[in-house]
Amino acid sequence: MINQIMKVFVAVVEEESFTKAAQRLHMTQPAVSGYIRQLEEELDITLIERSTRGVRLNAAGDIYYHHAKEMMTLESRMQHLILDLQEETKGPVKIGASYTYGEYILPTMLAALVEKHPKIVPEVHISNSATIMNDIRSATLDIGIIEDEIQGAKVNMTRLLKDEMHVIGEAGFPDHPTHRSLREATWLIREEGSGTRSYQEQAFSHLDIQPKTITLSSTQAIKNAVASGMGLSLLSKHTINHELETGRLKRIEYNNVALDRHFYLLTPDVRYHSTSTLALLDMFNSMAIEHHEVFR
Structure with missing residues (x-):
């Protein structure tokens, strides 16, 4: 399990403030400072540069932050997959869509999805094709839809529409x-x-x-x-x-x-997919030009 120190560090980086991180985590500011100090002592290196203008990551801090985010994403994904063993189609599905598909086509599909599976919780990120591809590679997203064919490792891609x-x-x-x-x-x-x-x-x-x-x-x-x-x-x-x-x-x-x-449908090249992801993929496959196969 991800420890509290890592969660505190990520919060400080994302909030760019010890005080705001404390508010986000419902902790005191001295407690947050103590966690960061303990982390830097354990690693024997400074990760965050402090100044009157806020906090800034140095090179070591940047490395720690990005790996911590990947670990937290993996843990969240693991927890959802274990809950899926209850064999009930529910839970979050993280979707990245290009502007055209995400704003003009996807909303209708999501309405049909939640009508059929009320316990699914879609989380949509609208961005450009390059950003979505990167997030699929890192498995930050469960499903991606992009407007350009971008080849890459660790990605399953098929033509959608x-x-x-x-x-x-x-x-x-x-x-x-x-x-x-x-x-x-x-x-x-x-x-x-x-x-x-x-x-x-x-x-x-x-x-x-x-x-x-x-x-x-x-x-x-x-x-x-x-x-x-x-x-x-x-x-x-x-x-x-x-x-x-x-x-x-x-x-x-x-x-x-x-x-x-063509719009292209993407999934990360991972061994397991959540039931909510599979439910949305089934909906895409019902109208897709090419069938999108994943491990089940």
């Missing part, structure tokens, strides 16, 4: 623009690490343009910027249906350029 990407512009932009107008337009793109970003860059290659770009880390922000006339973008059909129906945005056609992609 086909998606269509469309060039969009504000309502007054020409329906059939010239190549020059596309080249001279400003394009709104997602941040590095985003699955959508890689397909936006592919679109530039297909269109044979190297336009001026503005990076925004939110699909909603991109849609608002395009609708206000800042430029063009390439986004998933799932994210723009409402705006196309209301006329706030329009789909731009040029030489029948079309880009399709």
Whole structure:
């Protein structure tokens, strides 16, 4: 079992304060300081640099923190798996989803999941594809859905759903623009690490343009910027249906350029999965392009 010293250390690092860590753990501040002092004495090395501006990890502290988090994640996973031996589908399932899938598709699936299994508790983390892949590798997440095929060890990956990407512009932009107008337009793109970003860059290659770009880390922000006339973008059909129906945005056609992609389903390469994870995987498999197999 993870000892109290490790839990205190992690709390101090994450709260960046001895006082806030004490409040989080319902302890006194001197008790927290005592645990950290005991840990540093046992290891015979300083882990946390103290100053009037707060606490800061040094190199040794950074190593201890990351390994402590991995151990705490493993312990939590072990406890849930042991409880699963009661053969009741319940408990948490940690899901990491890219912005497009997580915000526009996943909520409907989760509603169906908890209706069928009321004791399942989904915990959703919305992030870009690269971050989700890293969290699946470390088994911090039980299930991941990303927008780009990223190969990696310790990960099971299958195609989940086909998606269509469309060039969009504000309502007054020409329906059939010239190549020059596309080249001279400003394009709104997602941040590095985003699955959508890689397909936006592919679109530039297909269109044979190297336009001026503005990076925004939110699909909603991109849609608002395009609708206000800042430029063009390439986004998933799932994210723009409402705006196309209301006329706030329009789909731009040029030489029948079309880009399709897939959403990918990920699970960590581990020996056991919780019953709540398996229940969600069964739901994904009922509509997936490729069946996702895991140990049961």
